Amino acid sequence: MFSMRTLKTSEAASLLNVSPNTLRAWERRFGYPKPQRSAGRHRLYTHGEVAALRDALQQGLSISSAVSRAREALSTDTHTLVGALAGFELDRADSAMESALALRSLERSVEEVMLPALDELWERYGIDSAPWAVVARWADGWLRRAQRLAPPPVRPHAIFVGDATRNERDPDALALRAFELFCGRSGARVVALPIAGVSGIADVVGSLSPDAVVIAGSHLPDDDVALWAYRVRAASGPLPVALFRRAHHGTAVRTTGTRVLLDGPFRAQRQLLALVDGGDGRRRHDVAALSAFGYEVDRHEAHA
Amino acid sequence: MRRLRALRPVEVDDRGLELVSFCGHCALAPVGRQPSRVCGHCGLGLVLRAASDIAPRDGEPFLVIDATLSVCAVSAGAEELLGMDETQAVNQHIADFLVPADANAPSSDNLLALLVAAASGGGEPRTAVVRPRTEFGVRFRVRIGPCGPPHAALLVLSA
Numbered sequence: 494m495f496s497m498r499t500l501k502t503s504e505a506a507s508l509l510n511v512s513p514n515t516l517r518a519w520e521r522r523f524g525y526p527k528p529q530r531s532a533g534r535h536r537l538y539t540h541g542e543v544a545a546l547r548d549a550l551q552q553g554l555s556i557s558s559a560v561s562r563a564r565e566a567l568s569t570d571t572h573t574l575v576g577a578l579a580g581f582e583l584d585r586a587d588s589a590m591e592s593a594l595a596l597r598s599l600e601r602s603v604e605e606v607m608l609p610a611l612d613e614l615w616e617r618y619g620i621d622s623a624p625w626a627v628v629a630r631w632a633d634g635w636l637r638r639a640q641r642l643a644p645p646p647v648r649p650h651a652i653f654v655g656d657a658t659r660n661e662r663d664p665d666a667l668a669l670r671a672f673e674l675f676c677g678r679s680g681a682r683v684v685a686l687p688i689a690g691v692s693g694i695a696d697v698v699g700s701l702s703p704d705a706v707v708i709a710g711s712h713l714p715d716d717d718v719a720l721w722a723y724r725v726r727a728a729s730g731p732l733p734v735a736l737f738r739r740a741h742h743g744t745a746v747r748t749t750g751t752r753v754l755l756d757g758p759f760r761a762q763r764q765l766l767a768l769v770d771g772g773d774g775r776r777r778h779d780v781a782a783l784s785a786f787g788y789e790v791d792r793h794e795a796h797a
Numbered sequence: 798m799r800r801l802r803a804l805r806p807v808e809v810d811d812r813g814l815e816l817v818s819f820c821g822h823c824a825l826a827p828v829g830r831q832p833s834r835v836c837g838h839c840g841l842g843l844v845l846r847a848a849s850d851i852a853p854r855d856g857e858p859f860l861v862i863d864a865t866l867s868v869c870a871v872s873a874g875a876e877e878l879l880g881m882d883e884t885q886a887v888n889q890h891i892a893d894f895l896v897p898a899d900a901n902a903p904s905s906d907n908l909l910a911l912l913v914a915a916a917s918g919g920g921e922p923r924t925a926v927v928r929p930r931t932e933f934g935v936r937f938r939v940r941i942g943p944c945g946p947p948h949a950a951l952l953v954l955s956a
Contacts, residue, residue, distance in 0.1 A: 510833035515840035522841060523884060550834060554861050554949050555821045555843055555870030557887040 498540035499529070505538040509547050525560045529598060541596025542567065567596060574610040578628045579617075586631060599639060599678065600759045603671050607632060608758075615664050629662045636670040640677055647680035650769050653703035653729075654685035655721050657739065658710030665738045669709045672737060672758040679766060688713050688721040695728035703729060704769045707754070709737040733768050737761050810943075812921075814848040821845050821861060821870040822883075824853045842870065847951050851922045851942035859953040861944060862891050864916040866909060869949055878954065879929055895952075898936045899926035908941075915943045915950035927954075 505526065506513045516538075519525065526543055528536035545563040553559030570593040577585035593602040611632055618625040654673065658666035669685070676683045684701050686694070688708070706725055708718055722734070735752040752768055754761035808816045818827050822842025836842045845861065846852075853859045858874030868891055871883040881894060897908040911923050922942035928935055937954045944951035 509835075511835045511840060515835060518840050550843065552947060553843060553869075554845065554863065554945075554947065555883065555887065556835070556841055557871075557883045558869045559843070560884075561887055 499537040500540055500543055502528075502536045502538070505543045508543050509550070519556065519560075523556060523560045525564065529601075539597050539601075545596075570596070570602075570606045571610050574606060575613055578610065578614055578631065579624075581624070581627055583627075583631050587635070590635065600675055603636070603639075603674070604757055604759045607635070608668065608671065611664060611667060620662055620664070626662055629664075629667060632667050633661050633670060636667065636674055640670075640674045643674065643677040644680070646677070646682040648682075650680075650704045650766070651682040651684070651701050652676055652765065652769070653698065653701055653706050653725065654683060655688045655706065655708045655718065655725070656685050656710060657688045657708060657713040657718055659712035663710065663712060665710045665712075668738055668756070668758050672707075672709065672761055675759055675762040676765070679762060681766065681769075685709075688717055691721055691724050694721070694724045698725055698728035703732060705733045705735060705765060707735045707737050707765065708739055711738065711740040735761075735765055735768065808846075810848045812848065814850055816846045817849045817852045818844050818846050819852055822873055824856055824859070824872050824874065839873075842872075845870075845944050845949075845951075846946070847944035848922065848942060851940055851944070851951055851953065853951075853953050857953050857955055859951060860891070860895075862912050862916060862950045862952060864913055864948070864950075866891050866912060866916075868894065875954060891952075892930070894930055895927045895937075895939075896930050897925065898928035911941045912950045912952065915941050916948060918943050918945070918948040 500508065502513045502516060505528075506516045509516065516526075517536075520527065526538050526546055528538045531537050542563065545566045546559060549559035549562040549566070550556075553562060570589055573592070574586055574589040577583070577589050590602060590607065593606040596602075597605065611628065614628050615625050618628075654669070656666070656669060658669060660666065673683045673685055682701070684697065684703075686697065706722070708722070718739075726732070733752065735754050737754045738756060739753075752764065754764050810816055819825065820827070820836035820839060820842040821844070823836060823839040825836070825838045827837060827844050831837050831844070834843045836844055853872070856874055858878045859872045860868055860875055861870035863869050867888050868886045871879075871881060871886050875881070876883055879894060886894065891912065892909070895908075908925050908927060911925060915923075922940055925939050925941060927937055927939050939955070940951075940953045942951055943949070
């Protein structure tokens with residue numbers, strides 16, 4: 494379901510009939526084709542992007558116009574998905590995602606095709622509308638299905654997510670679902686629980702032994718979040734805390750030591766893994782982290 | 798023994814003028830027969846062809862415009878001269894950057910009409926006077942003629 498053909502720099506250059514240096518120069522000047530990185534930090538180009546550019550170059554008058562045309566060809570997936578979801582044709586929406594996956598990684602398919610389509614639709618319909626409920630349910634189901642197909646955790650890291658979103662129709666909830674999916678696919682164990690439920694949280698935290706805590710969503714007020722964070726800290730000790738898609742509520746909350754992750758789930762996942770992997774890969778205890786929600790952390794206690 | 802220079806086929810346009818190849822970014826002529834349309838010198842432009850009396854000479858700055866009057870390519874020289882970036886300019890209307898500056902030109906010589914005619918692949922090379930849209934007192938004489946492939950108008954600026 495989630496296969497994508499990738500090309501090494503030399504293969505992509507050969508397909509485009511240019512040198513690898515030219516391909517890297519295009520990446521700097523035009524930002525396209527945009528490679529991913531392999532585990533060894535080598536560039537990996539998606540075949541779809543390179544093929545689209547090759548076709549565009551045949552018809553183009555400049556590299557810029559060919560890049561623009563290739564991007565346009567790729568963006569049709571978003572338009573197709575919007576059209577399918579707006580017409581409640583969920584099978585066609587699945588097909589649009591399949592097409593997107595043929596050209597991009599799952600992460601980029603979600604971030605560049607699905608989430609922009611969802612943004613357009615929730616702005617069009619409104620969060621409490623029936624059409625948006627259909628769309629949100631489809632997206633939630635798709636992301637859960639992808640999550641079930643993710644490989645089992647291989648990293649030694651566990652991430653505990655406090656879900657402060659409103660419900661499954663909340664656009665932040667869908668972004669959080671994508672964030673969980675990406676973390677899971679990177680090999681980390683992820684457990685997400687609603688912030689509203691705090692009883693018995695010590696048992697969960699004790700068994701998970703998380704390396705980082707993420708608080709996601711803006712729906713719940715800071716007081717609820719602070720209570721939840723206090724309970725987590727009481728069970729686990731100080732941990733790095735990161736905020737994902739959490740807007741300020743205007744109350745006097747200290748955020749020193751708390752990372753604010755980028756809004757895009759993929760970039761947020763990479764930021765978080767960098768935070769957790771930090772230094773020699775051992776678990777980092779961020780002393781100031783939990784003071785973010787108004788609870789003083791005793792530095793001596795944290796170092797003990 | 799004296800060696801005769803090898804004969805080479807020359808492509809000509811409708812007027813019998815030689816068609817010359819040049820890079821749409823650095824304006825240099827391609828070396829030999831290259832397998833790709835991408836310029837072997839800079840790697841940042843595609844190789845285009847135009848009649849020798851229109852093609853840029855000695856690094857003259859130029860723009861390439863299609864039949865919808867959208868900018869398709871901006872040479873490195875034109876980027877510098879007009880303070881524009883090709884990646885930003887592509888797909889924008891030419892009138893966003895250059896406007897006619899010859900008030901006495903008859904309407905048939907209207908800049909946009911000349912560009913459309915050239916981009917359609919026809920028309921004699923013409924000259925016009927233009928200025929940057931946001932600047933007064935700076936005027937350029939331009940040569941306009943067809944180039945490609947695909948069909949487009951070449952607008953070569955000279956001081």
